[in-house]
Amino acid sequence: MPPTLVIARLTVQETSRRRLILALIILTLIVVGFSAWGFHKITTVTNSAGNTLPPEQVALITSQLLIVVTFMYSGVLALSAAVVAGPLISSEVESGLLLSMLARPVRRSEVVIGKWLGLAVLVALYAAGSALFELAAVDWATGYLPPHPVQLVLYVGAEGLVLLSLGLVLSTRLSGITGGVIALVAWLMGWIGGVVGDVGAGLQNQAVENVGVISHLILPTDLLWRGAIYAMEPDAFLATLRAAGTVARANPFAAVDPPPLPFLGWVVVWFGLMLALSIWSFRTREI
Amino acid sequence: MTVPRGEVFGFLGPNGAGKTTSVKLLLGLLKPTSGHASLLGRPIGDLQTRRKIGYLPELFRYQGWLSAREVLALHCELAPLPRSSWKDEITSALETVGLTDRAGDRVSTFSKGMQQRLGLAAALLGEPELVFLDEPTSALDPVGRHDVREIIRGLASRGTAVFLNSHLLSEVEQVCDRVAVVDHGRVIASGTMDELLSGTAVKVRVTGLDGAGKGELAAFGNIDDEGDHLTFTNLKPDRVPELVSTIVGLGGKVFEVSPRHQTLEDRFLQLLEEEEK
Numbered sequence: 312m313p314p315t316l317v318i319a320r321l322t323v324q325e326t327s328r329r330r331l332i333l334a335l336i337i338l339t340l341i342v343v344g345f346s347a348w349g350f351h352k353i354t355t356v357t358n359s360a361g362n363t364l365p366p367e368q369v370a371l372i373t374s375q376l377l378i379v380v381t382f383m384y385s386g387v388l389a390l391s392a393a394v395v396a397g398p399l400i401s402s403e404v405e406s407g408l409l410l411s412m413l414a415r416p417v418r419r420s421e422v423v424i425g426k427w428l429g430l431a432v433l434v435a436l437y438a439a440g441s442a443l444f445e446l447a448a449v450d451w452a453t454g455y456l457p458p459h460p461v462q463l464v465l466y467v468g469a470e471g472l473v474l475l476s477l478g479l480v481l482s483t484r485l486s487g488i489t490g491g492v493i494a495l496v497a498w499l500m501g502w503i504g505g506v507v508g509d510v511g512a513g514l515q516n517q518a519v520e521n522v523g524v525i526s527h528l529i530l531p532t533d534l535l536w537r538g539a540i541y542a543m544e545p546d547a548f549l550a551t552l553r554a555a556g557t558v559a560r561a562n563p564f565a566a567v568d569p570p571p572l573p574f575l576g577w578v579v580v581w582f583g584l585m586l587a588l589s590i591w592s593f594r595t596r597e598i
Numbered sequence: 599m600t601v602p603r604g605e606v607f608g609f610l611g612p613n614g615a616g617k618t619t620s621v622k623l624l625l626g627l628l629k630p631t632s633g634h635a636s637l638l639g640r641p642i643g644d645l646q647t648r649r650k651i652g653y654l655p656e657l658f659r660y661q662g663w664l665s666a667r668e669v670l671a672l673h674c675e676l677a678p679l680p681r682s683s684w685k686d687e688i689t690s691a692l693e694t695v696g697l698t699d700r701a702g703d704r705v706s707t708f709s710k711g712m713q714q715r716l717g718l719a720a721a722l723l724g725e726p727e728l729v730f731l732d733e734p735t736s737a738l739d740p741v742g743r744h745d746v747r748e749i750i751r752g753l754a755s756r757g758t759a760v761f762l763n764s765h766l767l768s769e770v771e772q773v774c775d776r777v778a779v780v781d782h783g784r785v786i787a788s789g790t791m792d793e794l795l796s797g798t799a800v801k802v803r804v805t806g807l808d809g810a811g812k813g814e815l816a817a818f819g820n821i822d823d824e825g826d827h828l829t830f831t832n833l834k835p836d837r838v839p840e841l842v843s844t845i846v847g848l849g850g851k852v853f854e855v856s857p858r859h860q861t862l863e864d865r866f867l868q869l870l871e872e873e874e875k
Contacts (some may be wrong), residue, residue, distance in 0.1 A: 317675050321661070328663040407657030411720060414625050414653040414730075415676040416645040597628055 314417045318425025319432070326395065326433060335391065339441045346380050351386035354453055366454075367547070373455040374545050377445075378564050381467065381543060383442050385536060388471040392434055393494035396478025398487025399426050404598050405486070413598070420590045423479065427586060430475050438468030459542035464537035469578065473532050474498055476585035483592040501526050505533030506563045513561030531578045534570050541566040599778060603727065603756045606750055608764065608774035610866060618785040619649040619655050621730050624761075625653060638727055639826070649677060652721030656732035658714055662706030665695055666716050669705060671852045674722045680772045683724075691719035694749060698785035710737040710740060710863075718749065730751055732763040747773050779869050786873050791862070797863040804828060804845055811848040815841075831864040831871075841864040 326332055326555055353372050357363055364372070400423070403409045413419065418589070442464045450456050474494055481490030508523010528535040544552075544566065552559040552567050560567055601607040608842065611617050622628040624635055626643030640647040640722055654692045660669045670688045695715040705713060714737040721729055731750070735743040743766075750773045753760050760784060763771050770777060771791065778788035789792065805826055807815075812828070815821060818841050822829040835857050 312675065314676060321672065325661070325663055407655055407659040407717065408658060409663065409715065411653060411673070412676060413627055413671065414648060415649065416657075416678070417646040417676055418645070435764070468627070592823040598622075 314415075315420040315425040315428065318417075319429035322399075323432060326430075329478045331391075331395070333435070333438060336440075338387075339437075342380075342383070343441075343444045345394025345453050346445065348507075350376065350449050350452035351374045351540055361587075369453055370455045372543060373406050373449060373453045374457065374543060374548060375564075377449060377455075377457060378540055378543050380445065381463070381539060382536075382564070383446025384445070385467050385470050385539065388434065388437060388441075388467065389474045389498050389532065390495065391437070392430065392471045392475040394491045396430060396475045397485075397494060399430070399479055399594060400482045401485060401490065402482075402487045404596070409598060417557055419569045419593050420477065423483070423589045423593050424586065427476065427479055427589070430479075431472055434470050434475055436469040438471060439464050444469065457543040458545060463539050465540040465543060466535045470532050470535040470539070472582065473530065473578075475534065476582055476589075477530065480490055480585055480592065481590045483589050483596060497530055498532055500537070501530040502563070504530075505537065509561045509563060513558050515557055526532060528573065528577065531574070534574055535578065536563060538570045538575075539567040540564065541569045601759055601761060601776075601787060603759050604754060605775045606754045606760045606762060606773050608762050608770035608777035609780065610765065610767065610770060610777055610862075611780040612765070612870060613811065615780045617765075617780060618732055619783070620780065621653075621732055621761065621763055625651070625730065641691045649724075652723065652726035652729040652833040654714070654717045654721040654729075654731045654734050656735075656736070658717035660705050660713060660716055660720070663704065664728065665704055666692065666700050666708070666719075667701045669716060670723060671718060673723055677724050679724045687723050691722045694720040694722060694752075696745065711739060711742055712792050714738060715742065718746065722749070724752075726758060727757070728759045728761065730761045730763070730873045733766075734762070734764070735766060735769060755776050767862040767866055777862070779866060781870060783871050787865075787869050795862065797860045797865070798835055798857055799834075799860045800830045800833045800838060800841065800857045802830070802841070802845065802852060802856075804850045805847060807845065807850040811845075811850060814848055815844065818844075822864070822867055822869045829864065831868040833861060 350373060353364065353369055353376070355363065400409075409422070413422070442460065447462055478490055478494040479498060480492055485493070497529060505523050505525025508520050508526065511517070511519025511521070511523060523533075548565070552565055559565065609617050609620065619628065622654075623630050623643055624637060626648070628643075635642045637644070637647050638650055663670070664672065667688055670691060672683055674681075674684045674687060689698075692701050695718050697712065697715055697719060700708070700712065705716065708716065714734070717860065718731070718734060731746075735746050738746065747769065750760050750762065754775075762770065762774060766801065774791065776788070776790050777794060778785050780786065803826055812821065812823060815828070815830075818830050819833050820831045822831055830841070838855060838857060842855060845852055
């Protein structure tokens, strides 16, 4: 097996042996259980006339609640990716664990790519697995499914990969705690930058709107989150948003349009840049 | 400086002299700012050469969540060794370092000494042509140190070159064919043990000498001053009567004079003192 894949396997094995995967599975199942119970309640609540809600209203409320629940999942994914990626290389350099491995015929680039690959597999599995369970639970409880579930998984998974890539770059130079904290703060700032850009769009102020564009270019997590929201919005809700005009854009839990294609192309380039930066940074680091 | 195949080479120096840095440079873990070196006939940093090299770092640490056997399997895979040979290689390495009984236990349950033994086992995998051992006995008890000396002798007997970084001079003296002494990143002496330890050291037990009196004795060469015990690290035996009469003349009372062959420690201290001057 090539060294890159050996390192990737080792990374997956480590998270498994350290019971991170087990903890995430248990927590996810608990959240899925509670949210299934909550979503089921939507179908049984009554309005002021004493009647249960009509199916269209159930679907609308469910879609909005699902966006909030997904925000929590994307937060867990981002948090986990940042916390796990933060010490990925730095802790092994500091402890000396990498010394004996790098004395083997292993390139530093293979270590970086292998670690990224191992965690990327976990991020993808978590995004797909949690979405599968949550959407199955929502479907069972309310009969509602978001219009684009596959795109939803891709956007949320990509958001986790962005945080993982950022954490990896930082971990080539900074200690685990510092790298993890910076990645988390960057994620929150990226979200706030996106909200500021939305306000600019709502006010039709180009300068303020550009804050969102620039923040999306620097750290595309919020852009991908908007893509996930768009994948969850039913057509009727989208039509209402569009009818409301630019004001409807000033909402961090709504998306009128999917992320533009050039932006998605930039995300791919961004991943490449982060990996190249990680490799260069680790190659030039003294260990 | 050259280390031939099959030789046990000791690399000595005080803390911060550059011993570990030199090993990391040779292994390609650090990039040199100037100069050049080659390993097994290839420039340093060559990936293919690393297939034939074993390395026990001074800062030894292995995946605590793997078992000893799994750590060695990982190193077999990275080396890379043919999969068919892994089982025999791992069994033999574990047996050599005395960890057979703990092969299936997680490394996180190992003592520091056991982890160092595991590191040594990893360095022995695949019958390397050159083994770097950086302070290989720093965490070991006397039995462990004896075992490591035996392992080093075994490596040398099958033609493996061993580059031993250590500041345990008695250990180096026992196993090394040749040594180099390094200080502030520079080799200040090198040669075989016989070449380096050709002088005689004289130990004198004396009282009644003050600092000025001891200063007068500098004419007899470097002195390792341990209070009442003064060791003249390189003094010819025919100068002993002159030394004793000088001490008596300075008001000192001589209780014991014992000339002996210079040890590596005597020579090491002498070299460092000369270097400081």
